Amino acid sequence: MYESLMKVITGYGLISGFAVIGLTMWVSYWISDTFTKGRLHGSAIAILLGLVLSYVGGAFTGGSKGVVDIPLLSGIGLLGGAMLRDFAIVATAFGVSVDELKRAGYVGVLALFVGVGSSFIAGVGVAMAFGYTDAVSLTTIGAGAVTYIVGPVTGAAIGASSEVMALSIAAGLIKAILVMVMTPFVAPLIGLNSPRSAVIFGGLMGTSSGVAGGLAATDPKLVPYGCLTAAFYTALGCLLGPSLLFLMMRGLVG
Amino acid sequence: MIIYGVAFLALCTLAGLFIGELLGKWMGIPANVGGVGIAMLLLIGLGSYLGKRGLFTGKSEQGVSFWAAVYIPIVVAMAAQQNVYGAISGGPMAILAGTCAVVVAFALVPVLVRIGNREPDAVVTTKSAG
DSSP: OHHHHHHHHHHTHHHHHHHHHHHHHHHHHHHHHHHHTTSSOHHHHHHHHHHHHHHHHHHHHOOSSGGGGSGGGTHHHHHTSHHHHHHHHHHHGGGOOHHHHHHHHHHHHHHHHHHHHHHHHHHHHHHHHTTOOSHHHHHHHHHHHHOTTHHHHHHHHHTOOHHHHHHHHHHHHHHHHHHHHHHHHHHHHHTOOSHHHHHHHHHHHOOHHHHHHHHHHHOGGGHHHHHHHHHHHHHHHHHHIIIIIHHHHHHHHO | OHHHHHHHHHHHHHHHHHHHHHHHHHHTOSSOOSHHHHHHHHHHHHHHHHHHTTSSOHHHHHHHHHHHHTHHHHHHHHHTTSOHHHHHTTOHHHHHHHHHHHHHHHHHHHHHHHHHHHHHHHHTTTTTTO
């Protein structure tokens, strides 16, 4: 019986994914209603739950894909993979107000540059405090603080050691996770409540998964505005990291 | 028909990602340059164009709105496959670097929102038609 059950669950992975995630959503909304009287969004709890489970999954299996490394739950990998994620993000654009976008266009571009720059400086600052002095390592870790894709792309281009690249990926992952978890709590303090502020938020944070999760947990109406600018962030980071930012660091530390 | 909406969404997504890939190749960077963002703009632009002509309504819209509605569950599934364990075992430096980047970015949101609010007053909307 066990074998037949496993065969169905793993063979119909995506379907199992729908079932498991649906159940998770139900539990999360129940927790939200019963324990927080709806003050903490059900989706925020669900995302938090997902992250906790992925930690458990990683600790349990030693893999790098969280819950997906558990064979029984591998279907979640299909459901939450890049393909369906991007498809659903594009779909959210359907209700977008063109006027709001136009109003935010200019600041959105500014936010992208400020976002890449400030994250990079923050990452470089921490790396310096931990005793790194060479331009290659500093740039790679700074780029990792931009996103976990920009870090290894930059590191590979300028010849960083694999240890430093792993650190830069970890820094980027921490960023994505924190944005998912913190955004609903921080949103009222930073005025994240309008389409324009969401466009700016997306440009400043940039991490697509962080922005996607953080805004979903805050106010689903803001999702498309933030994701639209965030879509350009990683590319901008990959463009600036190995070029301008690296040259700047080399000029600074020799 | 609902499938028209789903197909329309699929075509916009593929076209956007394709343009993003081409831009990346053209700029010489190993990343998709705004593919998802371009796809969203395509969906907004083409969607309203087709909508005005009455070619994209009712049932077709449902094909898009379904996917917009399952967005949050998909994001939950995405969260469940982040490498949280790997990130935390990256050590204090990685944790601090990521945290600082997030704190700084959060702090900058109200600053840029204020710049954004002042900007339209100065320029007004003379160029919006172009």
